[in-house]
Amino acid sequence: MRLKDCHSFHDFRRMAKSRLPGPIFDYIDGAADDEVTYRRNTSAFDTCHLVPNVLRGVKDIDMSVTIMGQTLAMPVYCSPTALQRLFHHDGERAVAAAAGKFGTMFGVSSLGTVSLEEARQISGGPQVYQFYFHKDRGLNRAMMNRAKLAGIEVMMLTVDSITGGNRERDKRTGFSIPFRLTLGGMLQFAMKPAWGINYMTHEGFKLPQLDGHVDMGGGALSISRYFTEMLDPSLNWDDVAAMVREWNGQFCLKGVMSVEDAKRAVEIGCTGIILSNHGGRQLDGSRSAFDQLAEIVDAVGDRIDVIMDGGVQRGTQVLKALSLGAKAVGLGRYYLFPLAAAGQPGVERALQLMQAEIERDMRLMGCASIDQLTRSNLRFL
Numbered sequence: 001m002r003l004k005d006c007h008s009f010h011d012f013r014r015m016a017k018s019r020l021p022g023p024i025f026d027y028i029d030g031a032a033d034d035e036v037t038y039r040r041n042t043s044a045f046d047t048c049h050l051v052p053n054v055l056r057g058v059k060d061i062d063m064s065v066t067i068m069g070q071t072l073a074m075p076v077y078c079s080p081t082a083l084q085r086l087f088h089h090d091g092e093r094a095v096a097a098a099a100g101k102f103g104t105m106f107g108v109s110s111l112g113t114v115s116l117e118e119a120r121q122i123s124g125g126p127q128v129y130q131f132y133f134h135k136d137r138g139l140n141r142a143m144m145n146r147a148k149l150a151g152i153e154v155m156m157l158t159v160d161s162i163t164g165g166n167r168e169r170d171k172r173t174g175f176s177i178p179f180r181l182t183l184g185g186m187l188q189f190a191m192k193p194a195w196g197i198n199y200m201t202h203e204g205f206k207l208p209q210l211d212g213h214v215d216m217g218g219g220a221l222s223i224s225r226y227f228t229e230m231l232d233p234s235l236n237w238d239d240v241a242a243m244v245r246e247w248n249g250q251f252c253l254k255g256v257m258s259v260e261d262a263k264r265a266v267e268i269g270c271t272g273i274i275l276s277n278h279g280g281r282q283l284d285g286s287r288s289a290f291d292q293l294a295e296i297v298d299a300v301g302d303r304i305d306v307i308m309d310g311g312v313q314r315g316t317q318v319l320k321a322l323s324l325g326a327k328a329v330g331l332g333r334y335y336l337f338p339l340a341a342a343g344q345p346g347v348e349r350a351l352q353l354m355q356a357e358i359e360r361d362m363r364l365m366g367c368a369s370i371d372q373l374t375r376s377n378l379r380f381l
């Protein structure tokens with residue numbers, strides 16, 4: 001399969017599957033427990049129909065949005081995800097460059113494999129730094145200072161990962177950092193020698209945001225021990241309020257789902273919330289962000305930027321979320337499979353397809369700009 005044969009999320013997923021060793025594909029593709037939330041994230045969009053308007057003069061389409069003070073040329077951005085250089089040797093470099101080309105935002109994860117400083121040099125667009133809250137308050141402060149010095153525009157604290165999700169696909173294959181592969185997992189790696197050769201002939205695997213704390217060789221900590229030993233399960237609203245004050249800039253919480261929490265986020269001075277269940281990878285059975293969106297927008301949408309992610313594979317799904325009141329939509333696997341399939345050209349093709357879909361769909365909806373999308377364009381089953 002070649003890149004030019006990829007026309008949708010499903011094509012990229014197939015191409016990624018043919019290239020990646022099974023345990024790595026399953027790490028991206030998998031989710032928690034029975035993966036109910038993961039499936040619902042995408043199927044939730046089918047519970048809602050679009051009602052287009054016609055004859056509205058849609059020659060020129062403006063799909064730009066402004067969130068947390070950042071103007072994005074399109075209403076989607078690349079949500080932060082971990083370990084990207086395992087998926088393609090260019091990893092975050094490819095995603096940062098592609099997002100920059102399309103004028104959109106890109107997030108570097110704490111578990112990213114390229115430093116936030118290097119990504120900052122590459123990406124022309126606004127950059128998010130996604131972090132977790134450590135027991136060591138000094139480390140938290142050092143991370144914020146580092147992000148400030150690097151010129152990061154938006155700090156994003158992920159709050160739905162106070163403990164690791166139960167990813168059973170990873171348990172079956174032994175996927176972890178460092179690798180602890182089962183025999184079955186090893187055989188699956190052996191079946192993809194091209195990935196192995198490529199991996200061995202490129203620079204060594206690193207987690208530069210956590211230098212000296214977590215590594216691949218087992219000298220420091222595994223990622224699962226990082227979650228259990230270094231992150232602080234006693235994290236509470238007062239701790240976050242102190243961080244928001246200290247950052248003194250654009251600050252959002254990723255993984256807020258309840259109205260009560262959304263209101264608390266406003267009260268402590270956050271400028272954005274991301275409704276998210278982490279792509280179904282944390283609490284299985286959790287509601288999908290799309291199902292929960294209207295409730296949150298109605299409660300706080302006039303006081304904070306409400307953004308959502310989870311399950312987005314199509315331009316029409318983006319338009320449904322924006323019509324309900326989301327200010328923008330995060331993409332995860334939508335760009336990860338293209339990254340794994342073809343590196344930067346893959347991510348660029350995926351973003352270009354998404355841009356073309358949104359533009360075409362806005363024309364078909366009779367909307368020349370995002371603010372023309374309203375709830376009158378939606379009917380729920």
Ligand SMILES: Cc1cc2nc3c(=O)[nH]c(=O)nc-3n(C[C@H](O)[C@H](O)[C@H](O)COP(=O)(O)O)c2cc1C
Pocket residue numbers: 027028029041079080081082109110111130158254276277278279280309310311312330331332333334336
């Ligand atoms: C492989 C993978 C790794 C991820 N790593 C992180 C991470 O390090 N930090 C984080 O806040 N979210 C992480 N996420 C969640 C994404 O940011 C996003 O919320 C989710 O992927 C959206 O769902 P979608 O993949 O269905 O679009 C990860 C998701 C995937 C698929």
